[in-house]
Amino acid sequence: MVAIKLTNLTKRYRDTEVIAPLNLTLPDQQITALIGPSGSGKSTLLNMLAGLTQPTSGQISFDQQVVFDSQQNVNVSPANRGLAMVFQDFALWPHMTVAQNVAFALETKLSSAELTERVAWALDQVGLNDLRDRYPRELSGGQQQRVALARAIAVKPKLILFDEALSALDPQLRASLQGEISNLIHDNHLTAVFVTHDRQEALRIGDHVVLIHDGAVAQSGRATELYQHPQSAFAASFIGPVN
Numbered sequence: 001m002v003a004i005k006l007t008n009l010t011k012r013y014r015d016t017e018v019i020a021p022l023n024l025t026l027p028d029q030q031i032t033a034l035i036g037p038s039g040s041g042k043s044t045l046l047n048m049l050a051g052l053t054q055p056t057s058g059q060i061s062f063d064q065q066v067v068f069d070s071q072q073n074v075n076v077s078p079a080n081r082g083l084a085m086v087f088q089d090f091a092l093w094p095h096m097t098v099a100q101n102v103a104f105a106l107e108t109k110l111s112s113a114e115l116t117e118r119v120a121w122a123l124d125q126v127g128l129n130d131l132r133d134r135y136p137r138e139l140s141g142g143q144q145q146r147v148a149l150a151r152a153i154a155v156k157p158k159l160i161l162f163d164e165a166l167s168a169l170d171p172q173l174r175a176s177l178q179g180e181i182s183n184l185i186h187d188n189h190l191t192a193v194f195v196t197h198d199r200q201e202a203l204r205i206g207d208h209v210v211l212i213h214d215g216a217v218a219q220s221g222r223a224t225e226l227y228q229h230p231q232s233a234f235a236a237s238f239i240g241p242v243n
């Protein structure tokens with residue numbers, strides 16, 4: 001099944017076309033790794049999915065529901081797109097505890113009993129229930145990113161967008177969080193788009209991989225397909241052999 005469909009999607013800043021007309025479908029209940037060199041348009045594309053950056057033209061739909069259409073003037077707000085985001089810098093509130101950070105976006109939506117249960121569930125998913133009363137400064141980088149992950153799943157999104165979420169962590173921690181994120185997404189039947197400039201990370205975490213080059217799709221397919229059958233010199237050099 002198709003979770004995300006992009007039709008003739010473009011983004012232009014003044015005279016510069018950052019995203020060329022893009023036509024792409026991304027699979028449901030899988031992790032799509034969006035990979036490409038720095039400046040290729042990965043964050044711009046992710047932010048357009050999130051509703052944080054308005055496309056210049058084209059259409060975006062999630063589960064066959066149109067969330068953006070330049071011609072029909074449809075632009076569903078980020079809060080109503082059923083998604084959550086995880087960033088490289090964690091973006092936690094420093095003055096709130098772990099539990100308060102996870103609860104924050106839900107306080108007006110759930111009863112207090114439901115909220116307590118939801119926060120405990122989300123923290124349990126990332127193995128952090130013991131640290132619920134700590135402040136972000138009292139946590140390691142990996143623990144802070146787990147809080148950000150708990151906060152994302154706590155809203156019960158269908159889609160989670162990751163922008164270089166693990167890029168600030170050391171290699172060992174990265175590898176274990178890649179595995180944890182992969183399990184979390186698959187166990188909960190979520191769909192994820194995971195932006196990274198790291199080909200090894202993309203091939204490890206991505207069920208599906210989209211390679212972006214200068215705002216256009218260079219190749220899109222199963223991770224193994226991209227690795228074994230690169231369709232261009234660019235794809236071959238960028239994906240290359242992974243040791």
Ligand code: ADP
Nearest residue numbers: 013016018036037038039040041042043044045
């Ligand atoms: P990536 O995430 O792949 O590194 P980005 O999506 O951040 O790439 O950027 C793609 C291109 O768009 C870059 O050339 C960048 O300079 C340009 N760009 C991004 N945001 C803006 C902006 N707000 N105004 C003008 N140019 C921008």
Ligand code: MG
Nearest residue numbers: 042043044164
């Ligand atoms: Mg980026």
